[in-house]
Amino acid sequence: MILYILAVFLTAITSCKKEVVDDSNSTTEILYTFPEESEAHEGTWLQWPHHYQYGKKFRDYLDPTWVAMTKELITSEKVHIVAYNETEKNRIIDLLNAQSIDLTNVDFKTFPNDDFWIRDNGPIYVRDKAGNLVVQDWGFNGWGDKAAFNNCNVIPQKIGQAQNRTVIDLNNTMINEGGSVEMDGHGTLMACKSSILNNNRNPGMTQQQAENIFKKYLGVTNFVWLDGQAGLEITDQHIDGFARFGNSTTIVTMENNDLLDYDVLQSDIDKLLAAKNKDGQAYTFLKLPLSSNNVVTTYGKNLGFKGSYCNYYIANTKVLVPIYNDPNDAVALKLLQALYPNRTVVGIDSRNVYANGGMTHCVTQQQPKE
Numbered sequence: 443m444i445l446y447i448l449a450v451f452l453t454a455i456t457s458c459k460k461e462v463v464d465d466s467n468s469t470t471e472i473l474y475t476f477p478e479e480s481e482a483h484e485g486t487w488l489q490w491p492h493h494y495q496y497g498k499k500f501r502d503y504l505d506p507t508w509v510a511m512t513k514e515l516i517t518s519e520k521v522h523i524v525a526y527n528e529t530e531k532n533r534i535i536d537l538l539n540a541q542s543i544d545l546t547n548v549d550f551k552t553f554p555n556d557d558f559w560i561r562d563n564g565p566i567y568v569r570d571k572a573g574n575l576v577v578q579d580w581g582f583n584g585w586g587d588k589a590a591f592n593n594c595n596v597i598p599q600k601i602g603q604a605q606n607r608t609v610i611d612l613n614n615t616m617i618n619e620g621g622s623v624e625m626d627g628h629g630t631l632m633a634c635k636s637s638i639l640n641n642n643r644n645p646g647m648t649q650q651q652a653e654n655i656f657k658k659y660l661g662v663t664n665f666v667w668l669d670g671q672a673g674l675e676i677t678d679q680h681i682d683g684f685a686r687f688g689n690s691t692t693i694v695t696m697e698n699n700d701l702l703d704y705d706v707l708q709s710d711i712d713k714l715l716a717a718k719n720k721d722g723q724a725y726t727f728l729k730l731p732l733s734s735n736n737v738v739t740t741y742g743k744n745l746g747f748k749g750s751y752c753n754y755y756i757a758n759t760k761v762l763v764p765i766y767n768d769p770n771d772a773v774a775l776k777l778l779q780a781l782y783p784n785r786t787v788v789g790i791d792s793r794n795v796y797a798n799g800g801m802t803h804c805v806t807q808q809q810p811k812e
């Protein structure tokens with residue numbers, strides 16, 4: 443009996459291997475590579491809004507967006523939903539059933555969480571040298587200790603454990619939100635220094651140190667650094683609000699005047715438009731408009747600024763694009779449909795999400811196929 447118990451115990455502790463990284467003698471050897479977002483997915487992760495942090499009115503304003511995303515994604519891939527607890531899980535199931543949404547492709551994990559920005563706090567899936575899919579658990583500190591984060595910071599570890607997957611613990615290596623970095627899947631990373639090389643995330647870290655870490659853990663060898671603006675919004679200016687890799691050769695962004703309107707520095711615009719890939723080749727650019735009007739939420743709050751369509755999410759057969767009940771919604775959807783002819787581009791009403799600082803890319807996270 444003792445030997446049996448010991449065997450069960452050893453199986454349990456080895457089913458999820460957590461590798462704590464020691465970078466004290468770090469090399470710049472590439473250990474992992476990041477699959478680009480448009481590669482085939484096994485599924486999409488969503489972290490569903492709840493009332494435990496900001497109240498029921500807050501939650502109720504956001505529910506329809508998560509229902510809409512789930513409805514679109516279930517025809518594309520699996521949908522993995524992180525619910526705060528069993529009560530919330532049952533509430534979410536009732537919401538989906540009320541809209542006659544088939545739950546065959548939906549599963550749930552019940553983990554306490556502080557907020558719903560899973561792009562920033564969730565698991566980053568990468569491949570090791572053998573091609574195995576592993577979870578990276580980068581540090582998350584509430585965008586520089588501006589919001590509660592303790593529950594969200596352990597979500598990658600919990601997901602990795604639930605999947606019996608190796609988890610690479612990078613919490614002591616770098617604070618790195620998923621929305622801070624854009625990667626083309628072929629060795630180029632694009633980011634704003636303001637949301638990474640900031641003392642509220644990584645005190646004293648140099649650009650070279652950051653590049654060494656990104657090379658080692660994401661397979662990046664080419665960098666497009668914008669300065670960004672520390673103190674601009676809670677994120678200190680994430681890149682994915684205004685510039686995305688649409689594919690390995692295309693950057694999706696905006697016209698110069700719209701970028702300025704979106705608080706991007708002219709010097710950063712110039713750097714963005716001069717971006718080259720790891721082979722020294724210039725990217726092509728697809729320029730989306732801003733919304734024509736300032737965004738007004740469904741509950742009547744005028745946000746006082748226009749909406750970006752760049753913060754979209756690429757699923758297997760769908761592209762989820764934030765829309766704002768604005769005339770330019772149709773313009774943006776048409777432009778993106780031309781970029782993704784083999785996917786169906788759909789608008790997701792993101793007005794209420796945008797009131798809290800983000801859109802569809804910010805609240806989704808892809809899990810690549812094995």
